[in-house]
Amino acid sequence: MKRYGEHRFPGKLFVVEGIDGSGKSTQLMLLHQWLQAEGYGVVFSEWNSSPLVKETTRRGKKKQMLTPATFCMIHATDFADRMEHNIIPLLKAGAVVLCDRYIYTAFARDVVRGMEPKWVRELYGFAVKPTAAFYFRVPLDVAMKRILNGRAGVKFYEAGMDLDLSEDEEESFRIFQGRILEEYEKMIPEFDLTVVDAALPIEEQQAQMRQIVKAKLAAAKRLRVAP
Amino acid sequence: MRETYGVVLPDLNLAELTGKLIVVEGTDGVGRSTQIKLLKPWLEQQGRAVLDTGIKRSLLASRGIQQAKEGHTLGRITLSLFYATDFADRLTHGIVPALRAGFVVLTDRYIYSLMARAMVRGVDPAWVRNAYSFALKPDAVFYLRIGVVDLIPRVVFSRGFDYWESGMDIHPSEDMYESFLKYQTALLAQFDTLAQEYNFEVVDASPDIRTVFERLRAGIARVLSGEPREPLFAVAAPAAETEQATTAKVVEMPAASERAAAAEKTDQGSVSQALAKAAEGDASR
Numbered sequence: 001m002k003r004y005g006e007h008r009f010p011g012k013l014f015v016v017e018g019i020d021g022s023g024k025s026t027q028l029m030l031l032h033q034w035l036q037a038e039g040y041g042v043v044f045s046e047w048n049s050s051p052l053v054k055e056t057t058r059r060g061k062k063k064q065m066l067t068p069a070t071f072c073m074i075h076a077t078d079f080a081d082r083m084e085h086n087i088i089p090l091l092k093a094g095a096v097v098l099c100d101r102y103i104y105t106a107f108a109r110d111v112v113r114g115m116e117p118k119w120v121r122e123l124y125g126f127a128v129k130p131t132a133a134f135y136f137r138v139p140l141d142v143a144m145k146r147i148l149n150g151r152a153g154v155k156f157y158e159a160g161m162d163l164d165l166s167e168d169e170e171e172s173f174r175i176f177q178g179r180i181l182e183e184y185e186k187m188i189p190e191f192d193l194t195v196v197d198a199a200l201p202i203e204e205q206q207a208q209m210r211q212i213v214k215a216k217l218a219a220a221k222r223l224r225v226a227p
Numbered sequence: 228m229r230e231t232y233g234v235v236l237p238d239l240n241l242a243e244l245t246g247k248l249i250v251v252e253g254t255d256g257v258g259r260s261t262q263i264k265l266l267k268p269w270l271e272q273q274g275r276a277v278l279d280t281g282i283k284r285s286l287l288a289s290r291g292i293q294q295a296k297e298g299h300t301l302g303r304i305t306l307s308l309f310y311a312t313d314f315a316d317r318l319t320h321g322i323v324p325a326l327r328a329g330f331v332v333l334t335d336r337y338i339y340s341l342m343a344r345a346m347v348r349g350v351d352p353a354w355v356r357n358a359y360s361f362a363l364k365p366d367a368v369f370y371l372r373i374g375v376v377d378l379i380p381r382v383v384f385s386r387g388f389d390y391w392e393s394g395m396d397i398h399p400s401e402d403m404y405e406s407f408l409k410y411q412t413a414l415l416a417q418f419d420t421l422a423q424e425y426n427f428e429v430v431d432a433s434p435d436i437r438t439v440f441e442r443l444r445a446g447i448a449r450v451l452s453g454e455p456r457e458p459l460f461a462v463a464a465p466a467a468e469t470e471q472a473t474t475a476k477v478v479e480m481p482a483a484s485e486r487a488a489a490a491e492k493t494d495q496g497s498v499s500q501a502l503a504k505a506a507e508g509d510a511s512r
Contacts, residue, residue: 052301053309056291068237069315069361070287077308084302114237122357126304 007128011091014213015102017184018136019177020158021143021150022198023205027136028100030206031213040096040217043086047101050081061157068113071157075106076123083127091128096217103127104135104191108183112176113163131216134209135188138198140178147173229326232338233360236315239323241363246326248363249447250337253371254414255392256382257432258439259335262371265440266447270331275451278325281335285316296391303348303396310341311358318362326363331451338362339425343417347410348397367450369443370422371432375411383407 007013014031016024028044035042048054057074060066066074090097103124110120147154148170156162159169160176187193194212196205229244251259251266263279270277283289292309295301301309325332338359345355373381382392388403390396394410395403422429430442 050305052295052298052305053291055294056288056312059291060287065287065316065320067315067319069319070312073308073312073315074288077305077312080305080308081302084305085300116234119234119357119360122354125351125354125357 007091009088009091009128010094011097012131012216013087013091013097013099013128014216015099015104015130015133016136017102017104017133017193018138018198019140019143019180019184020154021146022136022138023146023202024134024136024198025100026202027134027196027205027209028098030202031209032098034206034210035096035098035213041094042096042098043090044098044100045082045086046099047105048075048078050078052081053078061155064156064162066157066162068110068115068162071113071162072106072110072115072120072123075110079103079106079124080126088128099130102130102133104133104184104187104193107187108180111183112160112179132212133191133193134196134212135184135193136196136198136205137184140174140181142199143177144174230364231360232362232364233357236319236361244323244326244363246328246330246332247451248322248326248332248334248365249450250334250339250365250368251371251443252336252339252368252418252427253432254340254373254378254411254418255389256378256385257371257373258381258436259371261436262440262443263333263335265436266333266443269444270333270447276325276328276330277333278321278330279333279335280317280321282310282340283313285313286320287316288313301396303345303350306348307341307345307350307355307358310344314338314341314359315361322363334365337365337368339368339418339421339427343414343421347394347413347417367446368425368427369446370418370427370429371439372415372418372422372429373432375408375415377433378411379407 016028018024032042032044048057053074057078060070060074087097087099106124107117107120111117154169154173159173160179161169161172163172163176165175166172184193188195196208198205229241229248231241235241251263253259260281263281267277267279283292288309292313295305295309322332322334342355342359346352382388383404388407392410393403393407394413395401395406398406398409401409421427428446430439430446432439
Protein backbone atom coordinates (compact mmCIF):
# COMPACT_ATOMS: atom_id res chain seq x y z
CA MET A 1 0.00 0.00 0.00
CA LYS A 2 1.31 3.37 -0.95
CA ARG A 3 1.46 5.89 1.86
CA TYR A 4 0.72 9.55 1.31
CA GLY A 5 3.47 10.72 -0.95
CA GLU A 6 4.57 11.74 -4.40
CA HIS A 7 3.12 9.50 -7.05
CA ARG A 8 4.94 8.62 -10.24
CA PHE A 9 1.87 8.26 -12.38
CA PRO A 10 1.82 10.11 -15.71
CA GLY A 11 -1.37 12.01 -14.78
CA LYS A 12 -1.64 15.15 -12.67
CA LEU A 13 -3.85 15.87 -9.70
CA PHE A 14 -5.12 19.32 -8.80
CA VAL A 15 -7.35 19.93 -5.82
CA VAL A 16 -9.21 22.91 -4.42
CA GLU A 17 -9.86 23.49 -0.75
CA GLY A 18 -11.54 26.14 1.36
CA ILE A 19 -14.62 26.73 3.47
CA ASP A 20 -18.10 26.84 1.98
CA GLY A 21 -18.54 30.11 0.12
CA SER A 22 -14.87 30.55 -0.70
CA GLY A 23 -15.57 30.24 -4.42
CA LYS A 24 -13.39 27.18 -4.92
CA SER A 25 -15.93 25.23 -6.96
CA THR A 26 -16.39 28.11 -9.36
CA GLN A 27 -12.64 28.33 -9.81
CA LEU A 28 -12.32 24.61 -10.42
CA MET A 29 -15.11 24.73 -13.00
CA LEU A 30 -13.29 27.50 -14.87
CA LEU A 31 -10.04 25.56 -14.73
CA HIS A 32 -11.81 22.46 -15.99
CA GLN A 33 -13.18 24.26 -19.04
CA TRP A 34 -9.85 25.79 -19.86
CA LEU A 35 -7.98 22.47 -19.60
CA GLN A 36 -10.53 20.79 -21.83
CA ALA A 37 -10.20 23.55 -24.40
CA GLU A 38 -6.45 23.08 -24.22
CA GLY A 39 -6.99 19.47 -25.19
CA TYR A 40 -6.27 17.64 -21.95
CA GLY A 41 -8.17 14.59 -20.78
CA VAL A 42 -9.77 16.01 -17.66
CA VAL A 43 -11.79 14.17 -15.04
CA PHE A 44 -13.57 15.75 -12.12
CA SER A 45 -14.16 14.08 -8.76
CA GLU A 46 -16.20 15.62 -6.02
CA TRP A 47 -16.12 15.10 -2.26
CA ASN A 48 -18.80 12.71 -1.07
CA SER A 49 -19.78 11.28 -4.43
CA SER A 50 -18.87 7.58 -4.40
CA PRO A 51 -21.82 5.63 -5.82
CA LEU A 52 -21.09 2.82 -3.36
CA VAL A 53 -21.05 4.96 -0.25
CA LYS A 54 -23.03 8.15 -0.70
CA GLU A 55 -26.38 6.48 0.04
CA THR A 56 -25.09 5.51 3.49
CA THR A 57 -23.75 8.99 4.12
CA ARG A 58 -27.05 10.51 3.09
CA ARG A 59 -28.93 8.20 5.44
CA GLY A 60 -26.64 9.08 8.32
CA LYS A 61 -27.03 12.79 7.70
CA LYS A 62 -30.76 12.69 7.15
CA LYS A 63 -31.38 10.80 10.36
CA GLN A 64 -28.72 12.85 12.15
CA MET A 65 -27.18 9.65 13.46
CA LEU A 66 -23.56 10.47 12.63
CA THR A 67 -21.10 10.88 15.48
CA PRO A 68 -17.67 12.51 15.03
CA ALA A 69 -16.21 9.02 14.50
CA THR A 70 -18.73 7.78 11.97
CA PHE A 71 -18.86 11.15 10.21
CA CYS A 72 -15.12 10.88 9.77
CA MET A 73 -15.09 7.26 8.69
CA ILE A 74 -17.96 7.30 6.24
CA HIS A 75 -16.28 10.18 4.44
CA ALA A 76 -12.99 8.31 4.45
CA THR A 77 -14.79 5.31 2.95
CA ASP A 78 -16.26 7.47 0.23
CA PHE A 79 -12.86 8.96 -0.48
CA ALA A 80 -11.20 5.52 -0.53
CA ASP A 81 -13.64 4.25 -3.12
CA ARG A 82 -12.97 7.22 -5.38
CA MET A 83 -9.24 6.88 -4.79
CA GLU A 84 -9.11 3.16 -5.56
CA HIS A 85 -11.53 3.07 -8.48
CA ASN A 86 -11.27 6.49 -9.94
CA ILE A 87 -8.41 8.76 -9.07
CA ILE A 88 -5.48 6.31 -9.10
CA PRO A 89 -6.47 4.47 -12.30
CA LEU A 90 -7.06 7.81 -14.02
CA LEU A 91 -3.68 9.14 -12.95
CA LYS A 92 -2.11 5.97 -14.27
CA ALA A 93 -3.91 6.51 -17.53
CA GLY A 94 -2.46 9.99 -17.78
CA ALA A 95 -5.52 12.08 -17.03
CA VAL A 96 -5.64 15.45 -15.37
CA VAL A 97 -7.77 14.80 -12.28
CA LEU A 98 -9.53 17.69 -10.58
CA CYS A 99 -10.88 17.24 -7.07
CA ASP A 100 -13.34 19.56 -5.38
CA ARG A 101 -12.20 19.04 -1.79
CA TYR A 102 -9.59 16.50 -0.83
CA ILE A 103 -8.12 15.03 2.36
CA TYR A 104 -7.57 18.50 3.86
CA THR A 105 -11.32 18.94 4.12
CA ALA A 106 -11.45 15.82 6.27
CA PHE A 107 -8.49 16.93 8.37
CA ALA A 108 -10.17 20.27 9.06
CA ARG A 109 -13.67 19.00 9.77
CA ASP A 110 -12.80 15.89 11.71
CA VAL A 111 -10.28 17.64 13.93
CA VAL A 112 -12.83 20.37 14.70
CA ARG A 113 -15.20 17.53 15.63
CA GLY A 114 -12.66 16.32 18.15
CA MET A 115 -10.88 13.52 16.31
CA GLU A 116 -7.17 13.31 16.92
CA PRO A 117 -5.20 15.15 14.18
CA LYS A 118 -2.48 12.54 13.82
CA TRP A 119 -4.97 9.66 13.73
CA VAL A 120 -7.01 11.27 10.94
CA ARG A 121 -3.88 11.98 8.90
CA GLU A 122 -2.83 8.34 9.21
CA LEU A 123 -6.30 7.18 8.24
CA TYR A 124 -5.92 8.99 4.93
CA GLY A 125 -2.41 7.65 4.45
CA PHE A 126 -3.50 5.86 1.26
CA ALA A 127 -4.18 9.15 -0.52
CA VAL A 128 -2.02 10.38 -3.35
CA LYS A 129 -0.27 13.69 -2.89
CA PRO A 130 -1.72 16.30 -5.25
CA THR A 131 0.40 17.96 -7.91
CA ALA A 132 -0.92 21.20 -6.43
CA ALA A 133 -3.49 21.93 -3.75
CA PHE A 134 -5.13 25.36 -3.94
CA TYR A 135 -6.49 26.82 -0.75
CA PHE A 136 -9.00 29.63 -1.26
CA ARG A 137 -8.53 31.88 1.70
CA VAL A 138 -11.53 34.02 2.48
CA PRO A 139 -12.57 36.06 5.52
CA LEU A 140 -15.40 34.39 7.42
CA ASP A 141 -17.80 37.30 6.91
CA VAL A 142 -17.40 37.23 3.14
CA ALA A 143 -18.04 33.49 2.99
CA MET A 144 -21.05 33.82 5.30
CA LYS A 145 -22.59 36.49 3.09
CA ARG A 146 -22.13 34.37 -0.04
CA ILE A 147 -23.63 31.29 1.60
CA LEU A 148 -26.58 32.95 3.26
CA ASN A 149 -27.52 34.91 0.14
CA GLY A 150 -27.29 31.99 -2.20
CA ARG A 151 -29.00 29.25 -0.26
CA ALA A 152 -32.27 28.63 1.47
CA GLY A 153 -30.43 27.70 4.65
CA VAL A 154 -27.46 25.74 5.89
CA LYS A 155 -27.66 22.04 6.55
CA PHE A 156 -27.35 20.44 9.98
CA TYR A 157 -23.81 19.07 9.64
CA GLU A 158 -22.59 21.99 7.50
CA ALA A 159 -23.47 24.25 10.37
CA GLY A 160 -21.79 21.90 12.85
CA MET A 161 -25.09 21.59 14.69
CA ASP A 162 -24.01 18.15 15.94
CA LEU A 163 -21.41 19.87 18.11
CA ASP A 164 -23.92 21.87 20.18
CA LEU A 165 -22.02 25.10 19.56
CA SER A 166 -25.17 27.18 19.53
CA GLU A 167 -28.94 26.74 19.33
CA ASP A 168 -28.97 29.23 16.50
CA GLU A 169 -28.03 27.71 13.13
CA GLU A 170 -26.39 30.83 11.76
CA GLU A 171 -24.37 31.33 14.93
CA SER A 172 -23.36 27.66 15.01
CA PHE A 173 -22.33 27.87 11.35
CA ARG A 174 -20.19 30.93 12.09
CA ILE A 175 -18.39 29.30 15.02
CA PHE A 176 -17.92 26.00 13.22
CA GLN A 177 -16.59 27.51 9.98
CA GLY A 178 -14.35 29.81 12.01
CA ARG A 179 -12.72 26.78 13.63
CA ILE A 180 -12.36 25.11 10.24
CA LEU A 181 -10.57 28.21 8.97
CA GLU A 182 -8.10 27.89 11.83
CA GLU A 183 -7.40 24.27 10.87
CA TYR A 184 -6.83 25.25 7.25
CA GLU A 185 -4.39 27.94 8.30
CA LYS A 186 -2.37 25.34 10.23
CA MET A 187 -2.28 23.06 7.19
CA ILE A 188 -0.86 25.64 4.78
CA PRO A 189 2.76 25.07 5.85
CA GLU A 190 2.19 21.44 6.84
CA PHE A 191 1.03 20.37 3.38
CA ASP A 192 2.45 23.17 1.29
CA LEU A 193 -0.95 24.41 0.18
CA THR A 194 -1.00 27.09 -2.53
CA VAL A 195 -2.91 30.03 -1.08
CA VAL A 196 -5.22 32.00 -3.36
CA ASP A 197 -6.76 35.20 -2.07
CA ALA A 198 -10.44 34.45 -2.59
CA ALA A 199 -11.39 38.09 -2.04
CA LEU A 200 -9.78 39.02 -5.40
CA PRO A 201 -11.89 39.26 -8.57
CA ILE A 202 -12.76 35.84 -9.95
CA GLU A 203 -10.81 36.27 -13.19
CA GLU A 204 -7.70 37.31 -11.29
CA GLN A 205 -7.81 34.21 -9.10
CA GLN A 206 -8.33 32.09 -12.20
CA ALA A 207 -5.35 33.64 -13.94
CA GLN A 208 -3.14 32.79 -10.96
CA MET A 209 -4.43 29.25 -10.91
CA ARG A 210 -3.90 28.69 -14.62
CA GLN A 211 -0.37 29.99 -14.44
CA ILE A 212 0.54 27.48 -11.74
CA VAL A 213 -1.27 24.59 -13.42
CA LYS A 214 0.35 25.41 -16.76
CA ALA A 215 3.81 25.25 -15.22
CA LYS A 216 3.03 21.87 -13.64
CA LEU A 217 1.67 20.48 -16.89
CA ALA A 218 4.55 21.67 -19.04
CA ALA A 219 6.47 18.49 -18.41
CA ALA A 220 3.46 16.20 -18.57
CA LYS A 221 2.53 14.01 -21.48
CA ARG A 222 -0.42 15.64 -23.08
CA LEU A 223 -3.36 13.36 -23.66
CA ARG A 224 -5.69 14.81 -26.22
CA VAL A 225 -9.33 13.93 -26.08
CA ALA A 226 -10.48 12.03 -29.16
CA PRO A 227 -11.05 14.50 -32.03
CA MET B 228 -10.08 1.43 34.06
CA ARG B 229 -10.99 0.61 30.50
CA GLU B 230 -8.50 1.54 27.82
CA THR B 231 -8.45 1.89 24.06
CA TYR B 232 -5.79 0.78 21.60
CA GLY B 233 -4.64 4.34 21.11
CA VAL B 234 -6.97 7.25 20.53
CA VAL B 235 -10.04 7.99 22.59
CA LEU B 236 -13.14 9.14 20.71
CA PRO B 237 -14.44 12.62 21.52
CA ASP B 238 -16.77 12.87 24.53
CA LEU B 239 -16.02 9.35 25.67
CA ASN B 240 -15.45 8.96 29.39
CA LEU B 241 -13.73 5.61 29.81
CA ALA B 242 -14.25 5.56 33.57
CA GLU B 243 -18.01 5.28 33.05
CA LEU B 244 -17.77 2.04 31.10
CA THR B 245 -18.28 -0.36 33.96
CA GLY B 246 -19.74 -3.29 32.05
CA LYS B 247 -17.80 -6.22 30.63
CA LEU B 248 -16.79 -6.53 27.02
CA ILE B 249 -16.34 -10.09 25.86
CA VAL B 250 -15.34 -10.97 22.34
CA VAL B 251 -15.85 -14.23 20.51
CA GLU B 252 -13.55 -14.31 17.51
CA GLY B 253 -12.85 -16.85 14.81
CA THR B 254 -13.03 -17.33 11.10
CA ASP B 255 -16.14 -17.90 8.96
CA GLY B 256 -18.22 -20.92 9.92
CA VAL B 257 -16.39 -21.79 13.11
CA GLY B 258 -19.55 -21.62 15.23
CA ARG B 259 -19.29 -18.22 16.87
CA SER B 260 -22.93 -17.25 16.52
CA THR B 261 -24.12 -20.68 17.71
CA GLN B 262 -22.06 -20.24 20.86
CA ILE B 263 -23.31 -16.72 21.45
CA LYS B 264 -26.89 -17.95 21.18
CA LEU B 265 -26.11 -20.37 24.00
CA LEU B 266 -24.09 -17.93 26.08
CA LYS B 267 -26.67 -15.16 26.13
CA PRO B 268 -29.47 -17.06 27.94
CA TRP B 269 -26.90 -18.66 30.22
CA LEU B 270 -25.71 -15.22 31.32
CA GLU B 271 -29.24 -13.89 31.61
CA GLN B 272 -30.18 -16.77 33.91
CA GLN B 273 -27.51 -15.49 36.23
CA GLY B 274 -29.14 -12.08 36.23
CA ARG B 275 -26.72 -10.41 33.86
CA ALA B 276 -28.03 -8.02 31.23
CA VAL B 277 -26.52 -8.90 27.88
CA LEU B 278 -26.10 -7.00 24.66
CA ASP B 279 -25.13 -9.16 21.76
CA THR B 280 -23.72 -7.48 18.71
CA GLY B 281 -21.67 -8.44 15.71
CA ILE B 282 -20.07 -7.02 12.62
CA LYS B 283 -22.20 -5.57 9.88
CA ARG B 284 -25.13 -5.02 12.20
CA SER B 285 -25.01 -1.23 12.45
CA LEU B 286 -28.01 0.89 11.65
CA LEU B 287 -25.80 3.19 9.65
CA ALA B 288 -23.72 1.02 7.40
CA SER B 289 -25.00 -2.57 7.24
CA ARG B 290 -27.26 -2.00 4.27
CA GLY B 291 -24.64 -0.02 2.42
CA ILE B 292 -22.02 -2.72 2.96
CA GLN B 293 -24.40 -5.40 1.76
CA GLN B 294 -25.20 -3.50 -1.39
CA ALA B 295 -21.60 -2.62 -2.05
CA LYS B 296 -20.51 -6.25 -1.63
CA GLU B 297 -23.08 -7.47 -4.12
CA GLY B 298 -21.40 -5.45 -6.82
CA HIS B 299 -18.03 -7.15 -6.18
CA THR B 300 -16.28 -3.89 -6.95
CA LEU B 301 -15.19 -2.85 -3.49
CA GLY B 302 -11.53 -1.97 -3.23
CA ARG B 303 -9.65 -3.35 -0.26
CA ILE B 304 -9.21 -0.02 1.52
CA THR B 305 -12.79 0.96 0.83
CA LEU B 306 -13.94 -2.40 2.18
CA SER B 307 -11.85 -1.96 5.34
CA LEU B 308 -13.13 1.53 5.94
CA PHE B 309 -16.74 0.58 5.32
CA TYR B 310 -16.45 -2.08 7.99
CA ALA B 311 -14.63 0.33 10.26
CA THR B 312 -17.55 2.74 9.87
CA ASP B 313 -19.96 -0.04 10.79
CA PHE B 314 -17.83 -0.86 13.81
CA ALA B 315 -17.61 2.78 14.92
CA ASP B 316 -21.38 3.13 14.68
CA ARG B 317 -21.98 0.03 16.77
CA LEU B 318 -19.33 1.08 19.24
CA THR B 319 -20.78 4.52 19.88
CA HIS B 320 -24.48 3.63 19.64
CA GLY B 321 -24.44 0.10 21.03
CA ILE B 322 -21.41 -1.10 22.90
CA VAL B 323 -20.55 2.10 24.76
CA PRO B 324 -24.07 2.80 26.10
CA ALA B 325 -24.39 -0.84 27.17
CA LEU B 326 -21.06 -0.81 28.98
CA ARG B 327 -22.05 2.44 30.64
CA ALA B 328 -25.21 0.73 31.87
CA GLY B 329 -23.21 -2.16 33.28
CA PHE B 330 -24.16 -4.75 30.67
CA VAL B 331 -22.17 -7.73 29.57
CA VAL B 332 -21.50 -7.07 25.91
CA LEU B 333 -21.01 -10.24 23.90
CA THR B 334 -19.68 -9.44 20.50
CA ASP B 335 -19.58 -11.87 17.61
CA ARG B 336 -16.20 -10.83 16.20
CA TYR B 337 -14.49 -7.55 16.93
CA ILE B 338 -11.78 -5.53 15.27
CA TYR B 339 -9.50 -8.56 14.90
CA SER B 340 -11.52 -10.23 12.13
CA LEU B 341 -11.64 -6.94 10.32
CA MET B 342 -7.92 -6.45 10.75
CA ALA B 343 -7.16 -9.99 9.59
CA ARG B 344 -9.28 -9.59 6.47
CA ALA B 345 -7.65 -6.30 5.59
CA MET B 346 -4.12 -7.62 6.14
CA VAL B 347 -4.78 -10.77 4.12
CA ARG B 348 -5.78 -8.43 1.32
CA GLY B 349 -2.43 -6.72 1.56
CA VAL B 350 -3.41 -3.57 3.38
CA ASP B 351 -0.53 -2.09 5.38
CA PRO B 352 -0.69 -3.57 8.91
CA ALA B 353 0.41 -0.29 10.51
CA TRP B 354 -2.42 1.51 8.75
CA VAL B 355 -4.92 -1.11 9.89
CA ARG B 356 -3.80 -0.89 13.52
CA ASN B 357 -4.07 2.87 13.49
CA ALA B 358 -7.51 2.79 11.87
CA TYR B 359 -8.88 0.61 14.68
CA SER B 360 -6.95 2.18 17.51
CA PHE B 361 -10.10 3.91 18.78
CA ALA B 362 -11.51 0.49 19.74
CA LEU B 363 -11.97 -0.37 23.40
CA LYS B 364 -9.76 -3.10 24.78
CA PRO B 365 -12.06 -5.97 25.70
CA ASP B 366 -12.02 -7.85 29.02
CA ALA B 367 -11.39 -11.07 27.14
CA VAL B 368 -11.11 -12.41 23.62
CA PHE B 369 -12.06 -16.04 23.12
CA TYR B 370 -10.72 -17.24 19.83
CA LEU B 371 -12.49 -20.27 18.38
CA ARG B 372 -9.72 -21.92 16.48
CA ILE B 373 -10.10 -24.55 13.83
CA GLY B 374 -7.93 -25.96 11.05
CA VAL B 375 -8.89 -25.24 7.47
CA VAL B 376 -9.58 -28.93 6.81
CA ASP B 377 -12.18 -29.05 9.58
CA LEU B 378 -13.64 -25.82 8.36
CA ILE B 379 -14.54 -27.00 4.86
CA PRO B 380 -17.44 -29.31 5.75
CA ARG B 381 -18.89 -26.76 8.17
CA VAL B 382 -18.97 -23.93 5.70
CA VAL B 383 -19.30 -25.57 2.34
CA PHE B 384 -21.74 -28.34 3.22
CA SER B 385 -24.11 -25.99 4.95
CA ARG B 386 -24.28 -22.90 2.80
CA GLY B 387 -21.95 -23.42 -0.14
CA PHE B 388 -19.13 -21.15 -1.21
CA ASP B 389 -19.53 -17.45 -0.72
CA TYR B 390 -17.70 -14.99 -2.96
CA TRP B 391 -16.13 -12.99 -0.12
CA GLU B 392 -15.58 -15.91 2.29
CA SER B 393 -13.65 -17.54 -0.52
CA GLY B 394 -11.54 -14.46 -1.09
CA MET B 395 -12.61 -14.40 -4.74
CA ASP B 396 -11.77 -10.72 -4.83
CA ILE B 397 -8.10 -11.54 -4.33
CA HIS B 398 -7.92 -14.88 -6.17
CA PRO B 399 -10.37 -14.23 -9.00
CA SER B 400 -8.99 -16.72 -11.48
CA GLU B 401 -9.15 -19.73 -9.14
CA ASP B 402 -12.13 -21.99 -8.78
CA MET B 403 -14.00 -21.32 -5.56
CA TYR B 404 -12.69 -24.35 -3.72
CA GLU B 405 -9.04 -23.53 -4.40
CA SER B 406 -9.68 -19.93 -3.60
CA PHE B 407 -11.48 -20.78 -0.36
CA LEU B 408 -8.58 -22.96 0.79
CA LYS B 409 -5.99 -20.33 0.02
CA TYR B 410 -7.95 -17.49 1.49
CA GLN B 411 -8.99 -19.23 4.71
CA THR B 412 -5.48 -20.59 5.25
CA ALA B 413 -4.04 -17.10 4.95
CA LEU B 414 -6.76 -15.78 7.24
CA LEU B 415 -6.04 -18.43 9.91
CA ALA B 416 -2.34 -17.61 9.78
CA GLN B 417 -3.24 -13.97 10.28
CA PHE B 418 -5.47 -14.86 13.24
CA ASP B 419 -2.67 -16.85 14.84
CA THR B 420 -0.43 -13.81 14.64
CA LEU B 421 -3.12 -11.61 16.13
CA ALA B 422 -3.79 -14.23 18.82
CA GLN B 423 -0.27 -13.75 20.06
CA GLU B 424 -0.16 -10.01 19.71
CA TYR B 425 -3.47 -9.45 21.48
CA ASN B 426 -3.20 -12.44 23.77
CA PHE B 427 -6.40 -14.22 22.78
CA GLU B 428 -7.63 -17.11 24.85
CA VAL B 429 -7.60 -19.89 22.32
CA VAL B 430 -10.47 -22.38 22.40
CA ASP B 431 -10.29 -25.44 20.20
CA ALA B 432 -13.43 -25.26 18.07
CA SER B 433 -13.22 -28.75 16.60
CA PRO B 434 -15.13 -30.66 19.34
CA ASP B 435 -18.94 -30.74 19.52
CA ILE B 436 -20.96 -27.62 20.33
CA ARG B 437 -21.55 -28.63 23.96
CA THR B 438 -17.87 -29.08 24.73
CA VAL B 439 -16.91 -25.77 23.19
CA PHE B 440 -19.76 -24.11 25.08
CA GLU B 441 -18.55 -25.54 28.40
CA ARG B 442 -15.06 -24.23 27.78
CA LEU B 443 -16.32 -20.80 26.84
CA ARG B 444 -18.59 -20.76 29.88
CA ALA B 445 -15.71 -21.56 32.19
CA GLY B 446 -13.62 -18.81 30.64
CA ILE B 447 -16.36 -16.22 30.82
CA ALA B 448 -17.28 -17.15 34.39
CA ARG B 449 -13.70 -16.49 35.36
CA VAL B 450 -13.67 -13.10 33.60
CA LEU B 451 -16.95 -12.05 35.23
CA SER B 452 -15.88 -13.11 38.69
CA GLY B 453 -13.00 -10.71 38.24
CA GLU B 454 -10.38 -13.23 39.22
CA PRO B 455 -6.98 -11.64 39.06
CA ARG B 456 -5.05 -12.52 35.98
CA GLU B 457 -2.16 -11.38 33.90
CA PRO B 458 -2.87 -8.32 31.76
CA LEU B 459 -4.54 -9.49 28.58
CA PHE B 460 -2.91 -7.16 26.21
CA ALA B 461 0.71 -7.17 27.21
CA VAL B 462 2.84 -7.03 24.10
CA ALA B 463 4.15 -10.49 23.37
CA ALA B 464 7.29 -10.63 25.47
CA PRO B 465 9.17 -13.68 26.76
CA ALA B 466 6.63 -13.72 29.59
CA ALA B 467 3.83 -14.37 27.11
CA GLU B 468 4.50 -18.06 27.17
CA THR B 469 3.75 -18.39 30.88
CA GLU B 470 0.71 -16.15 30.55
CA GLN B 471 -0.71 -18.42 27.93
CA ALA B 472 0.03 -21.42 30.06
CA THR B 473 -2.05 -19.88 32.85
CA THR B 474 -5.07 -19.33 30.65
CA ALA B 475 -4.64 -22.79 29.21
CA LYS B 476 -5.55 -24.29 32.57
CA VAL B 477 -8.95 -22.77 32.39
CA VAL B 478 -10.04 -22.90 28.80
CA GLU B 479 -7.75 -25.67 27.63
CA MET B 480 -5.45 -24.65 24.91
CA PRO B 481 -5.06 -26.85 21.85
CA ALA B 482 -2.56 -29.67 22.28
CA ALA B 483 0.98 -28.50 22.90
CA SER B 484 2.19 -29.83 19.58
CA GLU B 485 -0.49 -27.91 17.74
CA ARG B 486 0.42 -24.75 19.59
CA ALA B 487 4.04 -25.23 18.75
CA ALA B 488 3.08 -25.63 15.12
CA ALA B 489 1.02 -22.47 15.28
CA ALA B 490 3.87 -20.61 16.90
CA GLU B 491 6.23 -21.84 14.24
CA LYS B 492 3.89 -20.64 11.54
CA THR B 493 3.88 -17.26 13.18
CA ASP B 494 7.63 -17.21 13.36
CA GLN B 495 7.82 -17.82 9.66
CA GLY B 496 6.00 -14.55 9.49
CA SER B 497 2.45 -14.53 8.26
CA VAL B 498 2.81 -10.78 8.25
CA SER B 499 5.63 -10.93 5.78
CA GLN B 500 3.53 -13.25 3.64
CA ALA B 501 0.76 -10.72 3.68
CA LEU B 502 3.25 -8.02 2.84
CA ALA B 503 4.56 -10.05 -0.08
CA LYS B 504 0.97 -10.30 -1.29
CA ALA B 505 0.65 -6.58 -0.87
CA ALA B 506 3.72 -6.07 -3.02
CA GLU B 507 2.19 -8.30 -5.69
CA GLY B 508 -0.94 -6.22 -5.58
CA ASP B 509 1.00 -3.00 -5.79
CA ALA B 510 3.11 -4.18 -8.68
CA SER B 511 0.14 -3.62 -10.91
CA ARG B 512 -0.16 -0.05 -9.73
